[in-house]
Amino acid sequence: MNPGTEIQLYNSMGRALVPLTPLREGSVRLYSCGLTVYSDPHLGNLRPYVFSDSLRRLLEWKGYAVEQVVNITDVGHAVGDGDEGEDKVEWTARAQRVTPQEVAEHYTALFFQDLEAVNVLPAHHSPRASAYVEQMIEFAKVIEKHGYTYLLPAGLYFDTAKSPGYGKLALMPNAGQLEGGRVSSEGKRSPADFAIWRSDPPDQRRIMRWDSPWGPGVPGWHLECSVMSISLLGPHFDIHTGGVDHRQIHHVNEIAQSEAYLQDGQDWVPIWMHNEFLLQGGAKISKSAGKMPTLRDLTSDGYPAMAFRYFLLTGHYRSQMDLTDQGLQSALSSARRLAHRVAALGPLPDIRTYEQARSGLGENALAVLNSIDAAMSEDLNTPRVLADLQVALRSADLARDELAVLAAAALWLLGLDLSTLAEEPASESGAPEGIAAEQVEALVRAREQARTSKQWGEADRLREELAALGVQVIDTAEGSRWSIAP
Numbered sequence: 001m002n003p004g005t006e007i008q009l010y011n012s013m014g015r016a017l018v019p020l021t022p023l024r025e026g027s028v029r030l031y032s033c034g035l036t037v038y039s040d041p042h043l044g045n046l047r048p049y050v051f052s053d054s055l056r057r058l059l060e061w062k063g064y065a066v067e068q069v070v071n072i073t074d075v076g077h078a079v080g081d082g083d084e085g086e087d088k089v090e091w092t093a094r095a096q097r098v099t100p101q102e103v104a105e106h107y108t109a110l111f112f113q114d115l116e117a118v119n120v121l122p123a124h125h126s127p128r129a130s131a132y133v134e135q136m137i138e139f140a141k142v143i144e145k146h147g148y149t150y151l152l153p154a155g156l157y158f159d160t161a162k163s164p165g166y167g168k169l170a171l172m173p174n175a176g177q178l179e180g181g182r183v184s185s186e187g188k189r190s191p192a193d194f195a196i197w198r199s200d201p202p203d204q205r206r207i208m209r210w211d212s213p214w215g216p217g218v219p220g221w222h223l224e225c226s227v228m229s230i231s232l233l234g235p236h237f238d239i240h241t242g243g244v245d246h247r248q249i250h251h252v253n254e255i256a257q258s259e260a261y262l263q264d265g266q267d268w269v270p271i272w273m274h275n276e277f278l279l280q281g282g283a284k285i286s287k288s289a290g291k292m293p294t295l296r297d298l299t300s301d302g303y304p305a306m307a308f309r310y311f312l313l314t315g316h317y318r319s320q321m322d323l324t325d326q327g328l329q330s331a332l333s334s335a336r337r338l339a340h341r342v343a344a345l346g347p348l349p350d351i352r353t354y355e356q357a358r359s360g361l362g363e364n365a366l367a368v369l370n371s372i373d374a375a376m377s378e379d380l381n382t383p384r385v386l387a388d389l390q391v392a393l394r395s396a397d398l399a400r401d402e403l404a405v406l407a408a409a410a411l412w413l414l415g416l417d418l419s420t421l422a423e424e425p426a427s428e429s430g431a432p433e434g435i436a437a438e439q440v441e442a443l444v445r446a447r448e449q450a451r452t453s454k455q456w457g458e459a460d461r462l463r464e465e466l467a468a469l470g471v472q473v474i475d476t477a478e479g480s481r482w483s484i485a486p
């Protein structure tokens with residue numbers, strides 16, 4: 001079990017790399033916070049699932065049996081992400097004059113389509129929050145019985161002062177700061193306290209509502225993930241993932257209420273992992289910012305979905321990435337070049353685990369395999385895996401069938417399905433081996449700019465992208481020089 005380099009993951013709880021020690025030997029249970037299905041999933045929304053898919057592939061690569069849940073939030077997430085305000089799904093339903101169920105079904109289908117297009121393996125469970133409301137009420141009754149809640153006209157609230165480790169994940173033990181500046185419900189004991197159950201406001205009747213011991217209403221958004229994860233994966237499971245915004249409030253609150261429910265003195269989930277944001281023009285791509293780019297926009301602009309996945313993989317999941325035409329264009333060219341090189345190897349074997357890959361490899365090829373395995377095992381360093389693969393494909397020391405094994409292994413780990421890129425115009429296949437000097441110059445300039453403006457994550461990403469093209473960059477006092485790596 002766990003052959004090759006030991007898996008090390010960056011745990012947001014404690015902000016350090018930690019070895020993975022599964023709670024049950026041989027298997028890993030993983031919960032990834034899902035989408036709120038009230039509008040088109042945008043490109044930023046896809047990043048968490050490409051990231052958790054990379055994690056899942058690494059775990060399977062090592063031979064673990066993985067069980068993954070990605071939920072669908074079809075009720076309970078209020079506009080503004082707080083406890084007040086209309087439900088996001090109902091808000092869209094009113095605007096579009098359809099039912100909330102139609103809204104949820106429509107956007108859930110788009111979400112699944114997008115995940116499939118970027119080759120994310122389907123989750124083992126995709127629970128809808130609306131199907132778990134009875135369990136949520138039972139869960140809320142237990143934390144109420146354990147003395148963690150108080151009742152207000154606005155609903156049942158969680159008393160964060162009763163939760164000793166509250167805010168640890170956010171590195172904000174002073175819980176009062178967490179929701180600073182946000183309008184609070186009348187009577188809240190601390191701004192950080194949050195709704196477990198949101199009662200119907202007196203002047204408004206929600207379309208989606210359930211009876212409860214605290215009056216008709218809807219569950220709080222945070223409650224959903226605690227209940228769905230515990231129901232499907234058991235009281236404790238190995239890894240919980242989401243976007244970095246969830247590290248501040250959503251996951252903090254999930255932890256507080258789950259530990260209040262379980263009361264077993266154990267940490268609820270040992271490893272918390274968060275992806276950084278995808279930006280556009282330096283700002284987070286977000287639904288509240290108005291028009292946001294979708295995968296459909298990209299494909300109608302001529303970028304296959306796989307070029308977007310390739311683009312994401314050229315950055316580390318914990319680095320911010322700026323989505324630019326130049327970045328996409330260069331990802332597309334690199335992905336096509338890779339597709340042509342790999343096509344020249346003939347049909348690839350079906351390789352999904354380290355054990356499958358290593359049998360039959362000679363010493364040099366095994367060294368490359370171990371380097372790919374180490375890069376992925378060290379907190380999912382996908383840019384390095386891409387670079388290793390590119391270097392291997394140029395190597396004269398490897399036999400063709402060994403290269404086929406290495407390519408199959410790396411592509412499976414990266415989730416790159418190059419078949420969608422192979423049948424591209426002949427102009428690309430005409431010069432697959434060459435690297436256009438202008439393209440390299442443009443990337444080097446972009447990297448220098450990123451360094452000047454202290455965007456270190458972006459600068460690192462561009463360096464990795466250049467490395468993936470076989471280009472070495474040397475920074476000197478006079479600026480950056482580049483050369484083709486030997």
Ligand code: AMP
Pocket residue numbers: 033034035036037043044045046047048242243244245246275276277278279284285286
């Ligand atoms: P939501 O539907 O708002 O709950 O978001 C679904 C997932 O997308 C969450 O894990 C968010 O953290 C994540 N997310 C939203 N915007 C971005 C972005 N611009 N970049 C990366 N992740 C994002």
Ligand code: ZN
Pocket residue numbers: 033034225250
């Ligand atoms: Zn969640």
